[in-house]
Amino acid sequence: VWRYIGNAKLTYKIPTVDGLRAVVNGGIDQSEGTGFSVTPASSASGYFSNGSYSEYRSNKGNKLVEAYLNYNNGKPGITKQALIDLTAGYSYQDWYSASPNWATYNEAQDSIISPASANPFYTKNALLSFYTRGIITLKDRYVLNASVRYDGSSRFSPETRWGLFPAVSAAWIISDESFMANFKPINMLKLRAGYGVTGQQDGIGDYAYISNYFEGGQTAQYIFGPDTVTVFRPSGFDANLRWETTTSFNVGLDFGILKDRFSGSIDIYRKITTDLLAVVP
Numbered sequence: 001v002w003r004y005i006g007n008a009k010l011t012y013k014i015p016t017v018d019g020l021r022a023v024v025n026g027g028i029d030q031s032e033g034t035g036f037s038v039t040p041a042s043s044a045s046g047y048f049s050n051g052s053y054s055e056y057r058s059n060k061g062n063k064l065v066e067a068y069l070n071y072n073n074g075k076p077g078i079t080k081q082a083l084i085d086l087t088a089g090y091s092y093q094d095w096y097s098a099s100p101n102w103a104t105y106n107e108a109q110d111s112i113i114s115p116a117s118a119n120p121f122y123t124k125n126a127l128l129s130f131y132t133r134g135i136i137t138l139k140d141r142y143v144l145n146a147s148v149r150y151d152g153s154s155r156f157s158p159e160t161r162w163g164l165f166p167a168v169s170a171a172w173i174i175s176d177e178s179f180m181a182n183f184k185p186i187n188m189l190k191l192r193a194g195y196g197v198t199g200q201q202d203g204i205g206d207y208a209y210i211s212n213y214f215e216g217g218q219t220a221q222y223i224f225g226p227d228t229v230t231v232f233r234p235s236g237f238d239a240n241l242r243w244e245t246t247t248s249f250n251v252g253l254d255f256g257i258l259k260d261r262f263s264g265s266i267d268i269y270r271k272i273t274t275d276l277l278a279v280v281p
Contacts, residue, residue, distance in 0.1 A: 001031060001032070001033040002031065002032050002033075003029070003030070003031040003032075004029075004030045004031070005027075005028070005029050005030075006027065006028050007025075007026070007027040007028075008025070008027075009023065009024070009025045009026075010023070010024045010025075011023050018073075019071050019072050019074075020069065020070070020071045021069070021070050021071075022067070022069055023067065023068055023089075024066070024067045025064070025066050025067075026063075026064065026065050026066075027063065027064040028061070028063045028064075029061060029062050029063075030060075030061040031059070031060050031061065032057065032059050032060075033056075033058045034055070034056070034057045034058075035055070035056055036053065036055045036056070037052075037053075037054050037056070038051070038052070038107060039051050039052040039053075039107065041106070041107045041108075046107065049106060049113055050106040050107060050108065050111075051106055051107025051108075052104055052105065052106060052107060052113055053104070053105045053106065053107055053109050054102065054103075054104040054105070056099065057099055058097070058098075058099045059096075059097070059098045059099065060095075060096070060097045060098075061095070061096055062093060062094060062095040062096070063093065063094060064091070064092070064093045065091070065092045065093075066089060066090065066092070067089055067090055068087055068088060068089020068090070068131075069087070069088050069089065070085070070086070070087045071084070071085070071086040072084070072085045072086075081138065081139060082136060082137065082138050083135075083136070083137040084134070084135070084137075085134070085135040085136075086133070086134050086135075087132065087133045088131070088132040088133075089130075089131055089132075090129070090131075091127075091128070091129040091131070092126070092127070092128050092129075093126065093127050094124060094125065094126035094127070095124065095125055095126075096122070096123065096124040097121070097122070097123050097124075098120065098121060098122045099120065099121045100116075100121075101116045101117040101118075101119070101120050101121070102116050103115050103116040117215055119215065123205075123206045123207075124154075124206060125153070125155050125206040126153075126154045127151065127152070127153055127154075127201075128151070129149060129151045129152070130149070130150045131147065131148065131149045131150070132147065132148055133145070133146070133147035133148075139176075140176065141172065141173035141174075141176040141177070142170075142171075142173075143170065143171040143172075143173075144168075144169075144170050145167075145168065145169045145170070145194075146166075146167070146168045146169075147166070147167045147168075148164070148165070148166045148167075149164075149165040149166075149199075150162060150163075150164055150165075151163050151199060151243070153201040153243070155201050155204060155206055155207075155208065155209070155241070156201070156209055156241050156243070157209045157210075157239055157240075157241070160209075160240065160241065160243075163199045163243035163245065165196075165197045165198055165199050165245070166197055167194070167195065167196030167197065167198075168194065168195055168196070169192065169193065169194030169195070169196070170192065170193055170194070171190060171191070171193075172190070172191045172192070173188075173189070173190050174189040174190065174191055175187060175188050175189040175190070175256075185257055186256070186257055187256050187257065187258070187259055187260065188254065188255060188256030188260065188263070189254070189255050189256075190253070190254040190255075191252075191253055192250075192251070192252045192253075192254070193250065193252070194248075194249075194250045195247075195248070195249055195250075196247075196248055197245055197246070197247050197248075198245070198246050198248075199244065199245050199246075200244050200246075200277075201243060201244070201277070202277070203244075203277040203278055203279065204241065204277050204278075205279070207237075208237055208238065208241060208279075209237060209238060209240075209241045210237055210239070211234050211235070211237050212235045212237065213232040213234050213235075214232065214233055214235060215230060215231075215232055216230055216231040216232065216233050218230075220233070241277070242275055243275065244273065244274070244276055244277045245273070245274055246271055246272070246273045247271070247272045247273075247274075248269060248270065248271045248272075249269060250267065250268070250269040251267070251268045251269070252265055252266060252267040252269075253265065253266045253267075
């Protein structure tokens with residue numbers, strides 16, 4: 001197996017706006033595996049076919065391209081009433097897998113046991129995303145975080161391909177408030193809450209929303225008079241496939257007592273998942 005992995009990232013600080021930078025990131029991961037399998041003619045399984053010899057090759061890869069703008073008004077050593085972190089960008093990633101079909105020979109490689117199939121194996125899927133996120137911190141103790149993703153997957157039909165996934169959360173560091181000065185044993189107390197929707201498109205094939213036809217095996221041929229004909233058979237599909245979505249609500253409390261000698265978190269949450277994706281025989 002040979003594998004090649006590469007990554008490059010470019011960051012440009014825009015001089016006209018203090019704290020604004022543009023980032024472009026690209027990566028690639030390619031692999032190729034080759035080999036052969038031999039069954040000796042003298043073996044029990046290869047006795048009647050004079051053995052067997054077959055070669056195989058597999059190519060896999062994925063690439064990533066993303067670009068985003070980020071603005072941050074915070075600077076080390078400078079205290080500000082409000083710190084702002086804003087990000088907006090675009091991302092594209094795809095995966096593919098391919099392998100040719102080769103004939104199977106006897107061990108001496110002078111006759112064909114099984115001819116190569118007409119169609120080589122190839123599959124590919126892609127994700128396209130647009131996203132934005134904002135984080136605002138006030139007086140180092142009030143934090144508001146909001147984000148929105150708009151994702152598209154090639155595993156779904158054009159009518160259901162895109163999904164919108166928002167999220168918002170907030171945190172309050174109560175221990176930094178002046179009224180907590182009389183509660184010296186409590187060195188850290190933080191209240192947080194959040195709501196968000198996430199999507200996922202794993203668990204299904206790359207083309208499960210359209211009807212696919214596959215070449216049948218030698219044990220599933222059709223008889224026309226004296227001839228046997230290889231058939232193409234359809235697979236199951238669902239044109240209504242869509243993003244599996246999980247909606248979550250969360251309220252939590254983080255605490256530290258006696259300089260964090262005792263610390264912990266208390267969480268209350270609820271998650272609801274709809275349109276679950278699975279392959280059922």
